[in-house]
Amino acid sequence: MTAPPPIYLDYAATTPCDPRVVDAMVPWLREHFGNPSSRSHAWGWQAQEAVEHARGQVAALIGADPREIVWTSGATESNNLAIVGAARCRAARGRHVVTVATEHQAVLDPVRALGKQGFEATVLPVQGNGLLDLDRLRDALRPDTVLASVMLVNNEIGVVQDVAAIGRLCRERGILLHVDAAQATGKVGIDWAAWPVDLMSLTAHKSYGPKGIGALVVRREPRVPVEPLLHGGGQERGLRPGTLPTHQIVGMGAAFALAGAEMAVERERIRALRDRLLRGLSAIGGLVVNGDLERRVPHNLNVAFAGVDGEALLTGCTGLALSSGSACASGSAAPSHVLRALGCSDELAHASLRITIGRFTTEAEIDAALLMLRAQAARQREPMPHHD
Numbered sequence: 001m002t003a004p005p006p007i008y009l010d011y012a013a014t015t016p017c018d019p020r021v022v023d024a025m026v027p028w029l030r031e032h033f034g035n036p037s038s039r040s041h042a043w044g045w046q047a048q049e050a051v052e053h054a055r056g057q058v059a060a061l062i063g064a065d066p067r068e069i070v071w072t073s074g075a076t077e078s079n080n081l082a083i084v085g086a087a088r089c090r091a092a093r094g095r096h097v098v099t100v101a102t103e104h105q106a107v108l109d110p111v112r113a114l115g116k117q118g119f120e121a122t123v124l125p126v127q128g129n130g131l132l133d134l135d136r137l138r139d140a141l142r143p144d145t146v147l148a149s150v151m152l153v154n155n156e157i158g159v160v161q162d163v164a165a166i167g168r169l170c171r172e173r174g175i176l177l178h179v180d181a182a183q184a185t186g187k188v189g190i191d192w193a194a195w196p197v198d199l200m201s202l203t204a205h206k207s208y209g210p211k212g213i214g215a216l217v218v219r220r221e222p223r224v225p226v227e228p229l230l231h232g233g234g235q236e237r238g239l240r241p242g243t244l245p246t247h248q249i250v251g252m253g254a255a256f257a258l259a260g261a262e263m264a265v266e267r268e269r270i271r272a273l274r275d276r277l278l279r280g281l282s283a284i285g286g287l288v289v290n291g292d293l294e295r296r297v298p299h300n301l302n303v304a305f306a307g308v309d310g311e312a313l314l315t316g317c318t319g320l321a322l323s324s325g326s327a328c329a330s331g332s333a334a335p336s337h338v339l340r341a342l343g344c345s346d347e348l349a350h351a352s353l354r355i356t357i358g359r360f361t362t363e364a365e366i367d368a369a370l371l372m373l374r375a376q377a378a379r380q381r382e383p384m385p386h387h388d
């Protein structure tokens, strides 16, 4: 007998493709294989039409103009294109960029790479609740600052930064704002038309779409010049050349259309599950929630229990698929840089679990997870058996 697969509570690492998304994608793999750039026959025209339809679906979720959407391979590539591509275009004006200590590595690493190209970076700390202090940001902006990068929803602790207010501070000073919104689509409303944000990274696979497809949203008015990182066939107005993966693009479009249609109802359902989970976790005793609980998406709980080693708890709960720290950080022994930025001790950071819930999580799964966590926590708190 094989054990059932563990209960999936790691939706911030990736989400399953919604079956409706898979259904939308398959014909574009099986039958309609044309290259969207083929201009001389129906195979190409049909694929191009599908790509443009999906572009409209992605734009609609955030209130953008479809012409502002540039397809990429995911948020990592979008972040690199936005940060490196836009900063290089502005290098004549200044060579200072600003970001935040709790950003994803896919922002911190391109910022670091700019450092090797003569740029200087300020990495701002956050408050104990994980939110950026706007006064600190204001103080960090300089006459030679050309770009700031601040994420919308944090992947480890789920807190939501006020990017509209951050954008206003930047816009007044002629500084571009890039926002990594990989964890935000389908979880919080995004108002691209109203927010003073210049560049935004999106990805499909955190929102029930396929892996390997994303977009960079590049504002047209005021126009944001971006230097391409790749050079090739001129697709996406030369900003991101390469044959467009029609099936992936159709999948992202379908996923984002579902996100828009279902977000309001789904968010409340997930909030109810989160509240149930939180009540059950509180009963374990010694509960610490990392990051602000109010300014946070309901999909995320990042917690520790006093006197319980999180790694050991996770190892004991073989029936649960969740993360300690972030998916990327949990491969290494280093404590999460996000939890460290909140001021957590190494000990608390190591003891913390990230539980993320999503579209397919059921109440029964939450209850089963609570039973396992409660039993394991109790086992770990028992005094060690004594041998003489």
Ligand SMILES: *Cc1c(COP(=O)(O)O)cnc(C)c1O
Binding pocket: 012, 013, 073, 074, 075, 076, 077, 104, 106, 151, 153, 154, 155, 180, 182, 183, 203, 204, 205, 206, 212, 213, 214
């Ligand atoms: C997952 C994630 C990324 C990376 O996205 P990919 O599409 O996997 O490259 C970047 N930023 C955040 C906040 C993420 O959660």
